[in-house]
Amino acid sequence: MWQGSTRRFVLACVSILLGITFLTPPAAYADPTPSATGDLQGLAESIQQKLVDAQAAVVAAQSDLKVEQERADSSAARAEVAAQEYSAQQAEVGKQAAAIYKSGYALNSTIEMLSATSVEVKIDRLQTIQQINLYYGKAVAAASAAAVKAAQAKAESDSALAEVQVATAKVQSAADLVASEAFASGSTLSQSLGGVDAQYKAQLAAQQKVNENTATAWAEHLTQLSAAEAAAPAVASVTNAIRALGAPYAANATGPASYDCRGFVTSMYSAVGVALPPDIPTQFAVTAPIGAPDIQPGDLVFIGNADAGLHTVGIVFDATSYITADGPSRAVAVREIQTDPNGDYAMGFGRPTLPNRAPVPAPSGTGLGFPMKCGNIVYPASYNGSKAWGNYPNGLIPPSALCSIGVGAHQLRCDAAQAFKLMSAAYSAVFGTPICVTDSYRSFQAQATLYAQKPGISAIPGTSNHGWALAIDACGGIQGFGTAQYSWMIANAGKFGWLHPTWADPGNGREEPWHWEYAGG
Known part of the structure; x- marks a missing residue:
């Protein structure tokens, strides 16, 4: 909820509202407990390095296995050819023997030789018998040679197969070492994660206190x-x-169950009869500007940073704070108005109750890094790297920072979970059933278990894209390219902040129609 330096929410100020001066009662708030995420990160990085080093042995063993498997396949192919040649030679011997037997030529020649009175006839018949024996003998010799060749090829194939078995055992042994390292680290990581979860709960309580004090002051x-x-x-x-x-944050939501910052501000003003432009840049472009010293409760504050440009809008509460559906907070929350341009800061203020001004360009960023929306990073479909948030390591997200998606025991980051629920409800309206899910957040321990079961295809524990609590694996028809369910997701998931990553698309080498990720905006 709070990232980086601790944020204070100061409600004591003098504001001007419709010409009436009022003093918001001062309130003292305890800072959130010191962050334990640094310790968890350091521990996770140390363990991760051990796993990477151990995985190097797995990769080397897999490379050796590939070489041995190729040799075994080649030997098996040669053995098959040799066996076929031997079979062909055997068939030829049988064919010749059968022909000689059926023709009776050799027998008749022998009888004629024995019964002949002429020496010339005896010699002629003897030569005939010798030619038959010579021809038949060649066939037998060829068959014998083929048999020897086949036996040698079979021996080579058996030897290569034995080497494959040895290499396979080495791969399994190396993989077992990775899994054992991961499992051995589990209790240590769980203990550290418990401290982080306690801190997160303290931050939630602090935010709730801010919300309550804000409501009381108002x-x-x-x-x-x-x-x-x-x-x-x-x-x-x-x-x-x-x-x-306290209402949950969800990408593109306009209430009343959940909001994003644009939907929140638009809905709050729509309820009082004031129509705002549908997007944040246009709201900035046309809303009558107000200088920072003159802001009043109800004014709009536009938040952004140098790289991403304008990305958030909120409703001013007093001179130092505003209310918005905040992505990092995963909820509608009170936030502090920052003025330091080195981070997120107030890029401008506007008063929607005044006549609109002539449109001006909204602040744009340098374009470095990813775009942002309501404080969240928005990931493109082509991105397949880390989606770290809250300074939490992969697979080590505090349980208190996760929310149920309403399907079994599956959980995601709370804004992703809320967006999933909205998407699933829309899906159910078409197909009569909620979105089927087989996998969601995958903890470090769950990743270790899966790696132990499938070391050849599973990610090293601590690197799964499910470890950020921003991805699901779907079923119920969505798991097949070209189905009606998959086509619906392609057409509609983006409305709820979800997408199908490019790497999982058809023809990109890792076709996974079932894998969907929350883009964050």
Whole structure:
């Protein structure tokens, strides 16, 4: 929820609202507990290096196995050819023997030789018998040579196969070492993760306290206003925003069950009769600008950074804070207005209750890095690298930072889970059943177990793309290219922030129609 330096939420300030000055009661908030993620990261990196080193032995053994398998395949092919040659020679011997027997030529020649009175006839018949024996003998000799060749080829094939078995055993032994290293690290990692989870719970409690104090401060302020003043659009929009505190964040959601920052601001103002442009850049472009010293509750604040440009919009609460559906917080939350351009900061303020200005360009970034939306990184379909968040290592996400997706025991990062639920509901309206899921978040221990079961095809523990709690493997028809279910996902998943990664598309070497990832925006 808080990343990097600790953020303070200061509610004490003097604000101007519809010409009325009011003082928000000061409130002291305890900082979240010191981050334990650094210790967990260091431990995970150390263990990961051991696994990578151990995996090198697996890769080497697999390379040796490949060589031995190719040799075995070649030997087996030669043995097969030799066996076929031997069979052909045997058939030829049999053929010749049968022909001689059926013709009776050799027998008749022998009888004639024995019964002949002429020496010339005896010699002629003897030569005939010798020629028959010579021809038949060649066939027998060829068959014998083929038999020897076949036996040698078979011996070579058996030897190569034995080497394959030895190489296979080496691969398994090396893989077992990786798995044992991973399992041995499990308890240590779990203990460290427990500390991180406790910190995350403390941060949740701190955020909840901020939300409660904000609501209390606003309720006290409303008592100072007349009914007409409280019903004014700017004031009413803040009241609506206060009521929505804690609602889950989901990409492209417009409420009331969940929101993203654009949908949140648009919905809060729509409820009080003020129509805002449908996207953040246009909201910035046309909303009447207000200087930072003059902001009032209900104004819009536009947040961005130098690289990504404008990516978030919120509703000003007071001079130092605003309310938005915040991606990193996974919920509608109170956030501090930052002014340091080295990070996310307020790029401008606007007052939607004033007439629109002539459009101006929205702030754009350098284009370095990935685009962002509502504080979340938005990953393109072509990206297949780390999707780390919250400074948590792969497969070591605090349990308190995960939410159920409503299917079995499957969990994802909370905004991804909420977006999945919305997508699954839309899917169910078409197919009559929710999206079927076989896999979601895969913890380090689960990755270790899977690696032990399938060392040849499973990722090294701590590197699975399921370890970021931002991916699912689907079933129920989605697992097949070209099905109606898969086609629906291709056409509609993006509306909910989900996509099918390019590497898993047909023809890209790792065809996985079942694998879908939350893009973050």
